[in-house]
Amino acid sequence: AQRVTQPEKLLSVFKGAPVELKCNYSYSGSPELFWYVQYSRQRLQLLLRHISRESIKGFTADLNKGETSFHLKKPFAQEEDSAMYYCALKTGGYQKVTFGTGTKLQVIP
Amino acid sequence: DVKVTQSSRYLVKRTGEKVFLECVQDMDHENMFWYRQDPGLGLRLIYFSYDVKMKEKGDIPEGYSVSREKKERFSLILESASTNQTSMYLCASSLYGGRAQPQHFGDGTRLSIL
Numbered sequence: 001a002q003r004v005t006q007p008e009k010l011l012s013v014f015k016g017a018p019v020e021l022k023c024n025y026s027y028s029g030s031p032e033l034f035w036y037v038q039y040s041r042q043r044l045q046l047l048l049r050h051i052s053r054e055s056i057k058g059f060t061a062d063l064n065k066g067e068t069s070f071h072l073k074k075p076f077a078q079e080e081d082s083a084m085y086y087c088a089l090k091t092g093g094y095q096k097v098t099f100g101t102g103t104k105l106q107v108i109p
Numbered sequence: 110d111v112k113v114t115q116s117s118r119y120l121v122k123r124t125g126e127k128v129f130l131e132c133v134q135d136m137d138h139e140n141m142f143w144y145r146q147d148p149g150l151g152l153r154l155i156y157f158s159y160d161v162k163m164k165e166k167g168d169i170p171e172g173y174s175v176s177r178e179k180k181e182r183f184s185l186i187l188e189s190a191s192t193n194q195t196s197m198y199l200c201a202s203s204l205y206g207g208r209a210q211p212q213h214f215g216d217g218t219r220l221s222i223l
Contacts, residue, residue: 009149032209044152044199046211086151088212095140095159095205096167097212101151 002027004089006100013077014108021072021103023061023087032090033070034097035061039083047072047085057081077107112136113215115200121221128187130218132200139205141183142212143167143175146197158183159205190222 003026013019025031035047048056050063050070061072070087087100116131134141142157144167154167156175164175172194176184183202187194197219201212 006151034209034211036212043216044201044214046213049209049211051209090209095203096154096157096165097142098154099144099152101149 002089002091002098004087004098004100006085006087006103008103009101010104010106012106012108015079016076019072019074019077019081019105019107021085021087021105023070023072023100025068025070025087025089027068027089027091029091031063033061033063034088034090035059035070035072036086036088036099037083038086044086077105079107079109081105082107113200113202113213115198115215115218117218118216119219119221121223122187122190123223124190124192126187126190128190128220128222130185130187130198130200130220132183132185132215133181134183134200134202134213135181136202136213137180138202138213139180140203140212141177142201142203143173143183143185144199144201145169146199146217152199155185192222194220195222196220 005024033050037047038044059074086102090097113134143155144152158164158177174186200215203212204210
């Protein structure tokens with residue numbers, strides 16, 4: 001069965017420090033991976049997807065199939081990055097998406 | 110921009126009541142989903158639907174049912190509400206097919222069962 005693991009429930013960093021939110025997945029086939037973000041009092045929204053290979057709000061994520069990881073990174077954290085972040089896995093043509101348990105990022109001014 | 114609208118932001122019901130949560134999307138998406146969101150547990154899929162009148166069980170379907178009579182509307186039904194169903198419920202929609210289609214979420218319904 002597919003599974004997504006986000007080992008940190010809470011990650012606190014100082015403003016300007018680098019950020020890495022960890023995500024590991026278990027799936028033997030070709031995965032489709034996403035990061036979603038939920039800011040305070042806002043709806044859950046897509047941050048980025050691995051196929052796009054783009055930087056959104058300074059965040060990047062690289063799919064590492066060897067380590068089955070899709071960690072989210074940003075070189076310099078901003079206060080407005082404080083939010084709940086979810087990693088999600090979609091497999092093949094199946095429509096179901098599996099979410100991790102989420103990591104709350106707290107950027108300390 | 111995709112709009113997913115959930116009928117209520119807050120709802121308070123009593124144990125044993127039959128509860129209906131409604132969700133409407135305006136982008137002609139084939140897929141619709143119901144999740145519950147609990148602290149420390151993330152999002153857990155209750156049911157999803159990939160077409161009108163089609164439904165698939167998710168990871169935690171017990172105590173819930175769904176209805177999809179029209180493409181734009183997906184209803185979640187709590188047959189006999191219990192206190193352990195107090196939670197935030199999120200509806201989402203997505204296109205069917207294509208690579209890495211993202212899900213679009215509603216604002217959520219915070220349901221309290223007393």
